[in-house]
Amino acid sequence: MVRLSDFLSEQQRRGKLRRLLPLEHPEGGRIALPQFGEMLDFSSNDYLGLSRHPRLLTAAAEAMSLFGTGAGSARLMGGNLELHRRLEAALALFKGLPAALLFGSGYLANIGIIPALVGRHDQIFADRLSHASIYDGCRLSGAQLHRFHHNDCNHLEELLQKRRGGAGQALIVVESLYSMDGDLCPLAEVVELKERYGCRLLVDEAHATGLFGPHGAGLVAEAGLAPRVDLVMGTLGKALGSYGAYVAGDREMIDYLVNRARSFIFSTALPPATTAAALAALALMVEEPELRTDLWRRVDFFKGQLTQAGIETDLGPSQIIPLPVGKSAAAALAAEELRSRGLFVVAVRPPTVPEGSARLRLSVTRHLSEGNLAEAALLLAAGLRPGQGGS
Structure with a gap:
């Protein structure tokens, strides 16, 4: 029988340990953690901002x-x-x-x-x-x-x-x-x-x-x-x-x-x-079809800001933007670094994605203004090392 403590220790060692974070949800595309304070939120799937x-x-x-x-x-x-x-x-x-x-x-x-x-x-x-x-x-x-x-x-x-x-x-x-x-x-x-x-x-x-x-x-x-x-x-x-x-x-x-x-x-x-x-x-x-139009305008703007900031990733046709990292531990560290800079981005690790393909997942929502998005691109450029979506 697998000991629970052994499993948790191994998950920690491999950078795969998941923890529930005590998040608070202020309005306007921001989220707060006691350790980091208020951050821009790129984790949400509330794409059109309809929950509020x-x-x-x-x-x-x-x-x-x-x-x-x-x-x-x-x-x-x-x-x-x-x-x-x-x-x-x-x-x-x-x-x-x-x-x-x-x-x-x-x-x-x-x-x-x-x-x-x-x-x-x-x-x-x-x-x-x-x-x-x-x-x-x-x-x-x-x-x-x-x-x-x-x-x-x-x-x-x-x-x-x-x-x-x-x-x-x-x-x-x-x-x-x-x-x-x-x-x-x-x-x-x-x-x-x-x-x-x-x-x-x-x-x-x-x-x-x-x-x-x-x-x-x-x-x-x-x-x-x-x-x-x-x-x-x-x-x-x-x-x-x-x-x-x-x-x-x-x-x-x-x-x-x-x-x-x-x-x-x-x-x-x-x-x-x-x-x-x-x-x-x-x-x-x-x-209100403008809800979708407004979101896609933000998506296009953010992708342009990422390109200008030298963030290298596959800017596909949707509101979801993955930043490949590779190893789980590196993805977890990158997410932690970005939180310290004021950007809440989630590290996605196996088994959610295949082994060796850990990434940071960004989703654009209508909660985020163009000012927020421009700021986020600069924070990403400053917080990511080469090989983590940076140039």
Whole structure:
């Protein structure tokens, strides 16, 4: 039996020990730690700044006043509020699909959906850089897992040719926007392969929801592929500023998941306040497109500032900017140095990313002004050593 102290000591030695930080959240793109004081916050996934939007705050307060702080039980046991049904209908319309189903979180969605769709006689083809929740869902399913090189459709087709037989179900799982690399999936090519080889396709749009496509509906919608994708999953706790997750698909598929997805069946329903906040966020997606325009202006500005400051990294097409470091210990030290300079950036280490690919992950949000972003680029240039994203 592994001694807990030995495990923790080894994690410390390898620069992988995780600790919960006592963060405080002042407004305006800043965060505070007792040790460092106030810092610019580049850790948040609240991309559009909606978690503090007056419409969401008002909707959440009104729902709490009417329905209380919690739903009281699972949806199938008596926690199925009219608010939940309204949000599912709004999400289906938002995604351009017939129906939707709410889950407690993105993690709960993936570990519920995947085992509901495939079992030990079936196969899964997943991108190597898929989120941990996807891989945990794959393991729970008992299906045979085949991992293809990141965003490499040639390798995916090679695996499909070798492994995809006529018997059993086959599921392809990708993310439309990869949260630790900031790059986009070649969705059109993946859809063609899933149709050619008779597979189902699950697309995780956690970090694309609210930002890409018509009204922020995501990259599947932007590519016009919604009718050809079996299931589109997304979260409510990132760009939509609330909490929870959803999956959208055809009516029969959603009815099936109500009866098979264990993380839905056996979880308490979303609280009324977060449900109402998500409904308000979806309305804002349609009514205030300038929210997205404003964010992308900030993203472009910050990338220009990084280039001017000599920060060398892959400035991809999204709001997520990874700064490669390599070793876990070096990433942890770099994050600590930047905090001492007033910049809160998270060191992302294995198992979140593959061994040897630790990085600093920056995400741009509307909370950050152009002045904040220009300051951050200078802080990064001063705080990073060569080989840590610097020139």
